[in-house]
Amino acid sequence: MSFNIGLSGLYAANKQLDVTGNNIANVATTGFKSSRAEFADAYSASKLGVGSKTVGNGVTLAAVSQQFGQGDVNNTGNVLDMGIQGQGFFVLSDNGSLSYTRAGAFQTNKDNYVVTADGIRLQGYAADSTGKIAKGVLTDLKIDTSALAPKSTTLIDQGINLNSSASPIPLTKPDPSNPAATIPNAPFNPTDESTYTKSFPTKVYDSQGNEHVMEQYYRKTDTNEWTMYTLVDGRNPYDPASATPLTGTMSFNSDGSIKAMSTSAAGVPTTPPGQYEFSVANNTFTMKGWIPAVYNKTTNTWGPNGSSGNPDGMRLSMNSTTSYNTETARMSQSQDGYATGILSSLSIDSTGVMFASFSNQQSRAIGQVAIASFANEQGLEQMGGTRWKETFASGIPGIDAPTTGTLGAIKSNALEASNVNLTNELVELIKAQSNYQANAKTISTQSTIMQTIIQMT
CATH class of the missing domain: 2.60.98.20 (Flagellar hook protein FlgE)
Structure with a gap:
């Protein structure tokens, strides 16, 4: 039995090393959220419960939980780089399949849609020709580069x-x-x-x-x-x-x-x-x-x-x-009149509204970024690529405009860095290594005892 207890400790220490190593590997990954290995002790039990003198059966991995704390939001100079200050996730659509991310490094594709580096489209609310945002229905956000039609003076x-x-x-x-x-x-x-x-x-x-x-x-x-x-x-x-x-x-x-x-x-x-x-x-x-x-x-x-x-x-x-x-x-x-305008610049405010400025000194909203929140962020399923999917445990997303209710604000020209604390992770690495060595020692000691017993017979 002592061999199994020591083996469970080795397994737990190995998982702790894996989690810590993954955190360290992603210390520079935009929007990455660190993980924490959570363990629980193990006891054998019968229908009548656990006895008062029962010795434990070792340790088991209870969960690997995500830590959704805020990462630093650092300026980049790219207007389509966006960081979320506070709660929320960007909403992405891959041919209708929704996923969620904190990594706001966006760009435009050949059709002028706002996409991630791997081509997944950012979701938000569209604006009509007058710049009025039509909230309620999510759509693929697009940067309209066509000329702004002139308006006669009235x-x-x-x-x-x-x-x-x-x-x-x-x-x-x-x-x-x-x-x-x-x-x-x-x-x-x-x-x-x-x-x-x-x-x-x-x-x-x-x-x-x-x-x-x-x-x-x-x-x-x-x-x-x-x-x-x-x-x-x-x-x-x-x-x-x-x-x-x-x-x-x-x-x-x-x-x-x-x-x-x-x-x-x-x-x-x-x-x-x-x-x-x-x-x-x-x-x-x-x-x-x-x-x-x-x-x-x-x-x-x-x-x-x-x-x-x-x-x-x-x-x-x-x-x-x-x-x-x-x-x-x-x-x-x-x-109120103006000449034909050519798109000259783009800006995004804290509420996620994307403003296009034109060469005729006119500007208007062309869309608004939407963000989502979940009742249980820990219930989200990791997909890789710094993205998560909704699960039964996470609950359905509440999607709205930034700064609405408890949702965070958008900071344009900036990206949220990983929330990994490298100093803490290095300390955890040392602790995991010590735990591994200590559990290996218990197995070695048990082996010595077994050899002694065998020699006595």
């Missing part, structure tokens, strides 16, 4: 202050020959700065993503009254052959807020009915049906460029426009 929102103390440039002046009468003052001329107070250019885009410049000229015509002249590329927005601007007027209350706004019908086509419009409502000018223009160098003339503006109109919100006693200036501006 709304311009700018905050302008028109100096209430600026010198007026009246539309009329006294008639020198008849002081009781008036005659037209110098008409607006975009090339003559004396005919307006200030101008503000704004980039706008047509339906093909072509850039145009909408120039607005502000002329203070009386106390708390201003006239706005609008040209696009220096031309009438409805007639590229004409340089006659669209005209709008604004009056202000004594506190500097807008009192009233109006437009002139001059320069706005009337046919076909409803197609063209320059109107104002809710402190917003609407220029409907504008015709983007292009200059023909051969004929030295202006004409349509073949694209169109937004059919619903390009709106200019003046809700932030004021008239205070300070410099005439544009304090803020935004417009």
Whole structure:
């Protein structure tokens, strides 16, 4: 019996050496989780239980348990390298078969899917064309490298202050020959700065993503009254052959807020009915049906460029426009149009949302990484390749976006290192070796005793 006890000790020490050696071998493996050999003593027993004077039968290997402690997350500089700070696993799909990993070294394949080094696809949530994440259904994450389609300008929102103390440039002046009468003052001329107070250019885009410049000229015509002249590329927005601007007027209350706004019908086509419009409502000018223009160098003339503006109109919100006693200036501006964009960079935030940035200064979400958690991580089945599979013991995975509930956060440009503590493992190696030698000694001693007994007979 003593031989069997010693043999079980040798077996246990050998398993401890195997586990420790495997940990040491994987000290540099990304996302590796160390293992621990767990042992239990063995006793022989009958139906009535174990006697009070029973000697043990040795030791048995109870389990080799994974230690899912956090490994160091170190920067790599590769945007598709991801580490999980906290609880959770990346979800991978191999033709529909799901597995789970902490190793976040990803890349793209020839079809632009995000995959591991051996081609298994990372799972997450897709985004629609507007960048809205559609949570609920897992899909293969893909980096869409196609061009971002252009968007015509529909709304311009700018905050302008028109100096209430600026010198007026009246539309009329006294008639020198008849002081009781008036005659037209110098008409607006975009090339003559004396005919307006200030101008503000704004980039706008047509339906093909072509850039145009909408120039607005502000002329203070009386106390708390201003006239706005609008040209696009220096031309009438409805007639590229004409340089006659669209005209709008604004009056202000004594506190500097807008009192009233109006437009002139001059320069706005009337046919076909409803197609063209320059109107104002809710402190917003609407220029409907504008015709983007292009200059023909051969004929030295202006004409349509073949694209169109937004059919619903390009709106200019003046809700932030004021008239205070300070410099005439544009304090803020935004417009919602843009040209065609080419993918220029990718970033991933802590919630796993993948943002694509384009050459037209636009950015949008193109997907979100999903991570999974288990009620019993120890119940996961190891597959190799630093991956695990779900089992009955682990329970079903809870899959959601990073930072949801107890799920950890994503750190991009970084990888989680192995959680193996090399110093501890080397100490365990020494202990396992000592255990092996001690158990071998018990067998050697038992052998000596047996020889003594045999010699006595």
